[in-house]
Amino acid sequence: MNNSFSHVNIKLALAFILTSLLGLVASQFILFWNSEWLIHGYFRIPSLWMAFHLLILGFAVMVVMGAMYQMIPVVLLTPIWNERFGFYQYIITISGILILSIQLGLKPSIAFYGGAITIIGILMFLFQMYLTIKAQKQKNRITGLVVGALTFLFLTIIAGFLLAWNIGNGEILRHESIFSSHLLFGLTGWFTLLIIGFSYKLVPMFSLAHGFSMRWIKKAYFIYLLGMFFLILSFWMNDSTLSQIGWLLLWIGFTLFLLDIREMLAKRLRRQLDRSFRFALMAIYFGSVIHFLAFIVSLMKANAVIWGVLIYLYIMTWIIFSILGYLKKIVPVLWWTLKYDKKIGKEQVPALKDLINEKNDIIIYCSFLIGIVGTVIAFLTENILLMQVFQGLLFVSIVLYGITIIQILRK
Amino acid sequence: MSIKDKVEAALYEVIDPELNINIMDLGLVYDISVESKNVSIRMTLTTPGCPLHATIVTGVKTAIEKVNEVENVEVDLVWTPAWSPANMSDYARVQLMHR
Numbered sequence: 001m002n003n004s005f006s007h008v009n010i011k012l013a014l015a016f017i018l019t020s021l022l023g024l025v026a027s028q029f030i031l032f033w034n035s036e037w038l039i040h041g042y043f044r045i046p047s048l049w050m051a052f053h054l055l056i057l058g059f060a061v062m063v064v065m066g067a068m069y070q071m072i073p074v075v076l077l078t079p080i081w082n083e084r085f086g087f088y089q090y091i092i093t094i095s096g097i098l099i100l101s102i103q104l105g106l107k108p109s110i111a112f113y114g115g116a117i118t119i120i121g122i123l124m125f126l127f128q129m130y131l132t133i134k135a136q137k138q139k140n141r142i143t144g145l146v147v148g149a150l151t152f153l154f155l156t157i158i159a160g161f162l163l164a165w166n167i168g169n170g171e172i173l174r175h176e177s178i179f180s181s182h183l184l185f186g187l188t189g190w191f192t193l194l195i196i197g198f199s200y201k202l203v204p205m206f207s208l209a210h211g212f213s214m215r216w217i218k219k220a221y222f223i224y225l226l227g228m229f230f231l232i233l234s235f236w237m238n239d240s241t242l243s244q245i246g247w248l249l250l251w252i253g254f255t256l257f258l259l260d261i262r263e264m265l266a267k268r269l270r271r272q273l274d275r276s277f278r279f280a281l282m283a284i285y286f287g288s289v290i291h292f293l294a295f296i297v298s299l300m301k302a303n304a305v306i307w308g309v310l311i312y313l314y315i316m317t318w319i320i321f322s323i324l325g326y327l328k329k330i331v332p333v334l335w336w337t338l339k340y341d342k343k344i345g346k347e348q349v350p351a352l353k354d355l356i357n358e359k360n361d362i363i364i365y366c367s368f369l370i371g372i373v374g375t376v377i378a379f380l381t382e383n384i385l386l387m388q389v390f391q392g393l394l395f396v397s398i399v400l401y402g403i404t405i406i407q408i409l410r411k
Numbered sequence: 412m413s414i415k416d417k418v419e420a421a422l423y424e425v426i427d428p429e430l431n432i433n434i435m436d437l438g439l440v441y442d443i444s445v446e447s448k449n450v451s452i453r454m455t456l457t458t459p460g461c462p463l464h465a466t467i468v469t470g471v472k473t474a475i476e477k478v479n480e481v482e483n484v485e486v487d488l489v490w491t492p493a494w495s496p497a498n499m500s501d502y503a504r505v506q507l508m509h510r
Contacts, residue, residue: 075460205458208430208507210496269496269507270430333462336428341466344425345473351431 009069009083010338015090016066017331021402023058023097027051028395030105035387039379041305050105056186056315057097057118063323064194065093065125067330068146072132075142075201081131089128093121108167115164119157126154141217145197148221152189159185180235183311188228188250191319192287196220196257198326199284203261206277206329207268216256224253240301247295254291258284274353275361280325287318309376316372324368324401332356332408355411360404367397414445414480421474422452428463432506434471438498441489448482450475455494464488 030051031038037045043052069086073079080086100114129150136143159182166175200217203209227249234242261284273281290313297306332355340349374390377383422443423435434440434454442453452471456464468486475484499507 070462074462074464077460201460205461206429208457210494271508330462333429337463337466340428341469344428344466344470345421346477349426349428351426352428353431 009080009086010334012080012083012086012090013066013070014331014334014338015087016062016069017327017334018405019090019094020059020062020066021405023054023062025395025398025402027055027059028391028398030054032388032391032395035391036384038375038391039382039384039387041308041379043308046105046108049108050101053097053101053104055320058101060191060319060323061122062094062097063327064191067198067326068129070330070334071198071201072129072146075198076133076136076140076146078132078136081128081135085124085128089121089124092117092124096121110168112164112168115161119161122153122157126150141214142197142201145193145200145221148225149190149194149197152185152193156182156186156190174236177235181232184228184231184235187311187314187319188224192254193221193224195319195322196224199257199261199280199322202326202329203264203281204268206270207265207273208270209264209268212260212264212267214260216260220253220256220260222253223249223256227251227253240298244295244298247291247298251288251291251295254288258288274329274356275358275365276325276328276356278325279361279365280322280329283318283321283325286313286321290314290318305380309379313372313376321368327405328356328361331405335408335411350411355408357404357407360400364397364400364404367393367400371397414448414450414478415443417478418443418445418450418452418475418481421478422471425467425470425474427457427467429461430457430507432503434467436500436503436506437494438500438503439467439494441492448480449485450478450481450483451485451487453487453489455489455492457494459490459493 028051030047034045034047034051037043037048042048069080096114096116096118098114100111100118103111103114129146133143133147159178162173162178163175163182166172166178200214204212227246230242230246230249233239234246261281265281290310294310294314297310332352336350336352336355343349371390371394375387375394378386378390419435422440423433425434426432427434427437427439430437437457439456440452440454442451444451444453452475454468454471456467461467468488471486472484475481496504
């Protein structure tokens, strides 16, 4: 058999992904419980720190790690360096995130310790990925995107570590600049570049697109990185012009990526796309709109409230929606492989579609959208009742989403 | 019925779980060669890096091993030439229009 055949440890990927759903549910519950603080714009309070870290680290980072343990061997045609090490990394990372989140919620001054364990877990993941990618025989364009994203993950944790140090031991570097850099490295560098990289692989795969060019990929990547560079400069030099150039470049880079995706979809063979996949595609459009809005807002010298709303929309409608959309495609593949891998060719096995009940997906995805729009309106109008209703709706729809994932595992 | 015919018939039973269409109609099998009781398959997938590639290759081996006259099966998964929609049968084309 050809040596491009790469083994995937399904249990390792599933462990990360299923645990991450608990982080998502917990974060939304804490946000719902603290609606009053959200309304008044007090984002930097212990309970909200806990919620944000459960959302970003507990859900988004964990789920992406799980997806990478599944995707890297097949996308790069290279097996994971050491799966046992992967399980140790899982235990250390989840312990670190739990301890960090609880410490941030109860006693932020000692969050340094939880942060240190989390950092060890993430460094173990980076080490694992480094040795895996190093073993890849023929590097390709996706390798470049993955390496870039992993580099930004490393920079994010360095900035996060400095933030935790600042909180615990007094300021050693300008806190606001580190905080902005931490957000930029994490949200645009790690998540966005990774989602872009995987979308170049997943969109043609799930839509069965052929004959597309991917002609903008290099320019999109370069311009996006250049935009990030300008933004980092603007954070440390307090220069609004640099910030405007940075946001413009990010929007252009993202738009070029969108153009490639549109071409893939135009050249697809599958006419009927799954609802979850369409949701992930919709997130790309949201991402484009938010990048554009960020550029416009940078021209207007808007206040922190507007930037807070944009960051929230960026996280929820671009990053989280992308992940939630792709996850409903990835989990059935993992579960199907775990359960039916040995049966294919021997007996009748169900199709992937038989594992997924799409009936309620439209309601759940619409609830996400209504919940997000509603919380933003509630925040801008400072209406606490609206905030409780819409944050409650978000929490309920996340729980329902989790139930649909569990239903897949029962088939 | 020759061994090759039996192998071909067995491959119609191997379904791509994502598309729910068998691999023969999808045009994934490039070559079937039979020497005595040894069967070699040269095949591809619709896209490199498909998360189900290990499963499909295992399915091919298992399905062929069920043919009584076959003793050994070799599956060579290749990416060149790349799969093209032109490889598909009319049946697969019609199925895809509704999926």
